[in-house]
Amino acid sequence: MTTTISASGGGGSTSPTLVLGYRAARQGRNIIHDLIGDGIAVTLIGSRLRSGTLALLYPVKADAFAAEALLASKATFTLTDTDVAEVGMSFVTDGDVTVELDDATRDAWVVSVDFQQVES
Numbered sequence: 001m002t003t004t005i006s007a008s009g010g011g012g013s014t015s016p017t018l019v020l021g022y023r024a025a026r027q028g029r030n031i032i033h034d035l036i037g038d039g040i041a042v043t044l045i046g047s048r049l050r051s052g053t054l055a056l057l058y059p060v061k062a063d064a065f066a067a068e069a070l071l072a073s074k075a076t077f078t079l080t081d082t083d084v085a086e087v088g089m090s091f092v093t094d095g096d097v098t099v100e101l102d103d104a105t106r107d108a109w110v111v112s113v114d115f116q117q118v119e120s
Helices: 061-071
Strands: 003-007 018-025 031-034 040-043 051-058 077-081 089-101 109-118
Touching (some): 003 061, 051 061, 061 089, 061 109
Antiparallel strands (some): 003 077, 077 089
16 A cells, blocks of 8 residues: 655655545535524535545654645645555645654654645
8 A cells, every 4th residue: 555645736746654644524515594484495515525624644753744734835635545546636734734753653653634625
């Protein structure tokens, strides 16, 4: 399995050893209007693109901090995965980019990034 995250404009790339976590949701944007009396009226609007959090494992500290710097840069990113093509997307960071020491190993590092998918 190979996961690669590449920054736009040749800004670099990172390949974590493992994707520890992937959580994504699509926010509904329908508008619901209460009618005078009983009932509702609904304005249908398509859902937003995916947003969520990625957790990426790096066994080498320098690679983890390089990934954190890359994901904190002013860029659009492309995520590709050779095993799970469905997670592939273009995204921007939307929230926190964090680095933490893995509690289980006390040796590996976990980089987490909040993302918002964008049109590619």
